[in-house]
Amino acid sequence: MTDKAFLNYTEVLSRLRSSLDGAASLTALGEVKNGSRSYPVEFLVLGPGNRKRVLISAGIHGDEPAGVETICALLERKVLSSYAGVWEISIIPCINPFGYEKATRTNHEDQDLNRHFKSANPPREVRLVQSVFRFPFDLTLELHEDVDSTGYYLYESGDADLTGSLPARILSEVKKVMPLNMSSEIDGSPASGGVISRVPLAEEMDWWPMALFARSQGARYCMTLETAPDFPMKVRVDAHINAIRAALEHFPG
Numbered sequence: 001m002t003d004k005a006f007l008n009y010t011e012v013l014s015r016l017r018s019s020l021d022g023a024a025s026l027t028a029l030g031e032v033k034n035g036s037r038s039y040p041v042e043f044l045v046l047g048p049g050n051r052k053r054v055l056i057s058a059g060i061h062g063d064e065p066a067g068v069e070t071i072c073a074l075l076e077r078k079v080l081s082s083y084a085g086v087w088e089i090s091i092i093p094c095i096n097p098f099g100y101e102k103a104t105r106t107n108h109e110d111q112d113l114n115r116h117f118k119s120a121n122p123p124r125e126v127r128l129v130q131s132v133f134r135f136p137f138d139l140t141l142e143l144h145e146d147v148d149s150t151g152y153y154l155y156e157s158g159d160a161d162l163t164g165s166l167p168a169r170i171l172s173e174v175k176k177v178m179p180l181n182m183s184s185e186i187d188g189s190p191a192s193g194g195v196i197s198r199v200p201l202a203e204e205m206d207w208w209p210m211a212l213f214a215r216s217q218g219a220r221y222c223m224t225l226e227t228a229p230d231f232p233m234k235v236r237v238d239a240h241i242n243a244i245r246a247a248l249e250h251f252p253g
Helices: 009-018 068-078 097-102 122-129 163-173 210-216 233-250
Strands: 027-034 037-046 052-058 089-094 141-146 153-158 193-195 221-227
Touching: 009 037, 009 068, 009 097, 009 193, 027 097, 027 122, 037 097, 037 122, 052 122, 052 233, 068 233, 141 210, 141 233, 153 163, 153 210, 163 193, 163 221, 163 233, 210 221, 221 233
Parallel strands: 052 089, 052 141, 141 221, 153 193
Antiparallel strands: 027 037, 037 089, 153 221
């Protein structure tokens, strides 16, 4: 189910600018052109220069609007203000603006952007995202949705001292607002307690999602967070916000 009311990219950018109150500003990583239409892929940073670095991104699949709505809500509700004194928080609010407005998984070239982070000649949106990895992140959080899921779950990929403990803390907060997907297999992968640990060796994969690219660029820990779209938008947004808050609060160091 796609929420048509949330698919106006111009309105998203307006909401983001109105919510920042001088704390930061949107900066275009570049533009994606489709005919006469240009879509800026925007970027912002809160708490620049802080020791711990996190990247929060959404909208790589255009038919998963809850992530984009979560970014708007994080800023409108000032959720991140208490963390910007400790974390340098980088945000890409919508990686695939064309797909977001058209409610399609793919971009204007019918490419799934989250399958091209190992490509020799990736789509422009992917190249723009790759440009923010000049310095390693401690943590990356990608906001997704899974139309086939009965509840919230996540993928994890990270250093051995982080795997296991951090997802459990995150999901304990998420289940306060949304049930977890407790299946032993999710999206074709083994799962336990709502967690999928990426097991294939990255170098053996023909393609990389964004999370594996982030790991290749030195990110310590990467999570792909998945809501279930059958729930109302507010529930999906609140679930993502609970996950983000828990990740920032309980990340060690």
